Amino acid sequence: MNFVEELKWRGMIHDMMPGTEEQLQKEMTTAYVGIDPTADSLHIGHLVSIMMLKHLQRAGHKPLALVGGATGMIGDPSGKSQERNMLSEDDLNHNVEAIKAQLKKFLDFETGENKAEIVNNYDWMRDFSFLGFLREIGKHITVNYMMAKDSVKKRISGEAREGLSFTEFTYQLVQGYDFLFLYQEKNCKLQMGGSDQWGNITTGTELIRRKTGGEAFALTCPLITKADGGKFGKTEKGNIWLDPRYTSPYQFYQFWLNCSDADAEKYIRIFTLLSKNEIDALVEEHLQQPHVRKLQKALAKDITIRVHSEKDYEMAVEASEILFGKGTTETLKNLPENVLLDVFDGVPMFDIDAQQIHSGINIVDLLGGDLQVLKSKGEARRALKEGGISINKNKVGEDFTVDASCLLNNKYILAQRGKKNFYLIRISG
RNA sequence: GGGGGGGUUCCAGAGCGGUCAAAUGGGGCAGACUGUAAAUCUGUUGGCUUUCGCCUUCGGAGGUUCGAAUCCUUCCCCCCCCA
Missing domain, CATH: 1.10.240.10 (Tyrosyl-Transfer RNA Synthetase)
Structure with a gap:
């Protein structure tokens, strides 16, 4: 099964430019996706792009992950109703490094002609002067063309009409230049991304066509949604x-x-x-x-x-x-400490003075007091009234007192708000 | 530079001198039901105390008043139109 067919049955193709499939069949093709380094870790929203690269590589093509050190400094207006905050250069560098490390888990960066590579557009944008950019890139694309993009149109004439800064307006050109650069330097002929990137990608293919006469391609996948309309991830x-x-x-x-x-x-x-x-x-x-x-x-x-x-x-x-599961107070009590801690790895942990537990403490004061397990005593009381609080998997009421008999392994108390929120209270001293 | 419209509790959006911790909707949280679901129904959604009550909050700072989110002054910010 070839790359496009693979993506097709997986429901990962939203749109692609004519000739894309032919190009992929013709030769080993280099393709890239862009990743915005807004944090020092990827989240599952990025996973779609990464999976595209993964399938690409499995099909024998060469994946590039472009970490947007430069574009990240500008901010893409696509899908955003407002201009976003800019990151400092230091933060960006830190984030880029962290993301690189994570990508290595998914793609093969070591073997074969089609090993994956990471590129950072800051490397080629850094020394590109404003005047240089205007003369070499800007003159190839008309404002009319740029204005026709949905991402821009929405901001100028949509209901929101937030207005967009010149910086944001320029975004598609900067991204388009990335594509041109990779086309020239790495023979990269395909850019992939979420469907919201279509406009940005086609600015790139257009730029490549006008500036070099060459042909490049675009492939987008549908934006991941949830059946209930909520935001994915x-x-x-x-x-x-x-x-x-x-x-x-x-x-x-x-x-x-x-x-x-x-x-x-x-x-x-x-x-x-x-x-x-x-x-x-x-x-x-x-x-x-x-x-x-x-x-x-x-x-x-x-x-x-x-x-x-x-x-x-x-x-x-x-x-x-x-x-x-059928977990009860009994199974909890029988759990060895190391298993208990492993199970609750990542569950918020609170320390409380041993004395307070041994002399008994009211549930409201425990949860809503200084420990701040819940935000306030009012909230603790409310939750208790709603029957939403359990201690060691047992529902408790407002006048419940927590004392030494509640301790698991002589050390821990498992508090629970609703079905899914757990808090581990540990005694100290 | 000129003209106009705004900034309210998580969001949207009422309120326009006291009865406002502030309508309504959305979202969140919780309960019932269930598949750790969806849909539905119910409760709840500033803090302290829970009984009355008190405190903080309606862009910022002052002021008028017994009393202001509501009136006045001034400052900041946003949007639109015209130049």
């Missing part, structure tokens, strides 16, 4: 990051496990490397017994292992079973 707590410092493997696993049926069916094609047959079989099984959530489990397993590790995956499953 976000939870109440924010982005789902690849870096375990920001999103623990347990939370990461849980995110995928909690996908809706419709989403899981879509995501498993996009984010895993499972074959069409394997996925079809899983979907079939899922239809028979939706409550078993085989699809979600397979999805969560595959991604967790690839992003983290087999061991992290097993730990996450174990934790999930203890927390959501």
